[in-house]
Amino acid sequence: MQIVETGSTAVPRERFVMNAWYAAMWGENLAPGAIVPQTIVGEPLAFYRREDGSPVALYDRCPHRFAPLTHGKVLPNDRLQCGYHGLEYAPSGACVHNPFGNGAIPPAAIVRSYPVVEKHRMIWVWPGEGPPDHDAIPDFSVIEAVLPQHVAKLDFIRIAASYRLVVDNLLDPSHTSYLHAGSLGNAEMIATAKNTVEHTDREVVVDWSSTDVPAPNLLSVMLPAHFPRDHVDKWTHIRWTPATNILLETGMCPTGSERTSGTGYYGFHILTPENERSTLYFFTSVRWNPLTDPALDAGIRDTLTTSRRDVFLTQDGPIIEAQQRRIDQAGEALRPALVAIDVGPVRYAKILDTMIANETGANA
Template structure:
């Protein structure tokens, strides 16, 4: 069961090319994305209303798409405008359309009630294309439920154990408890680790005179959007007071989009504001993040396999789980709210 009335990231802008048809399953629904001749993005249900064939294996004809099973043609509003050998087209011959907004290199899609789709509620991720920041686009496909990945992103204690040579640090990094606050639609995490070693990925791209003061502040909001201010500065230079002297700063932008109950699209960028004229630094930071996220995928995939062997297993909460527990509570509350708002006939279906 997925939250419907929210904005999901459907794709990076570069994935939906001019003249091409791009298919992706989002919250269990097949979606076709393509660009109109003017460059705007169209999102249709990737399922012909006639026999259910995927339109994504069809043919572009201007701003329309022709199903290559029986030749029905649909315009960008999802309306069937041509049916070979049939002059009268049934008025109900349509495929569903979805609101889409392209912003800061991400294409956002609304899978629920289109009348509620307010672009002003899309989270700000401007660092992804801000000229004062540099990053590369990332995407990973997971064969796990998206909430297990949410758990991982809300948990710092795993970093020195799963990522000892990438994003992690010494094991004392796991002992520092973050401040967890509930915010509208999610949680806010504040975490300081003072007088610690720079993690390997940061040590590889910047010279440090010694130990560092390290921070991680982020909002994690529905459906599963992480926006993080993280970084480190030489120890004792006033970072806690807001003076980021000779610091390495990052603005992580991550989005989890459920594909199905047991698979997930993971979009991410890790913008930095130092050495922005050195592409090799950007590539090194990006690769360190990719390597770390691959490490996450390995352990979370193994976790899901284990959980699937015993559907009755109940995880035992620890104090380190405060953030992920609060986020799961927020998700459940939103799901219950949407369920209450459904027509009775749909709820009983």
């Protein structure tokens, strides 16, 4: 394979874009009355819901004696009560009740409150100091208005590595033919693969397509009986938007036919750095143009849920974590020997580094 010219960094940088929306959790995982802790870009946050259902995100530390607010409880009128000595906070972060003395509120009794939005079945939080850009929430609307039997479990795993290594993994579909040989990929896909990369200063789009190949085993569960499963055109179209959000479309159609005659799924891969070495990896899939007998769809959904989770947990996760350990072990900047498939990962890294540099005033 050809070597790609690049000016990218030699190793993943461990800084974060702060002025961006990060996925905190799937909305269904924040029950009314619950307080859920989640660490995002190194900041411990406490999430709960107002009585009208809208989410709240507060810094998870009471300013009195610094107990985590996640040890407290949600009270009527949208208040969060610290579990240690009972000070109460409003969604704005202001202390609104002190049960001691004359009840005066100390000026320092205020918690940082974060912009938070529930959209596309996900709770998004903006950790930066800048004004939240509501247009920057990624368009994941394909998850809406679909039948439940076509949506896999809204799932997540945790990977002990920099989020950058996980983005690299997801913008490089070639690894499906090696790491996931026999499930998501096969050798024939490599032999005919075409890889194109397009980008602007706000997104990178990778298209990886193969012609006249056998359908990958894991994906063939979506094919109806009449489909020519040994002769399909197979593609994966991947879109990254800052800072860590990926929506892909993968599909198969009979060789030589239009893509729209085929079937496949949208893959949601939403990454949130907990810190420099831990990444929350939210994922699900939504089938497009289902061609199978509707009576089979719930079973197909459950198979996709189980098998994709298994692939991420037992194949991607372990190799990315092992890769991170080798990088950290080096104790010096390693320069990757880049090949053609690295164009997408190099492109996104440049955009991300520029965004970080613009925030910090450093050189990208």
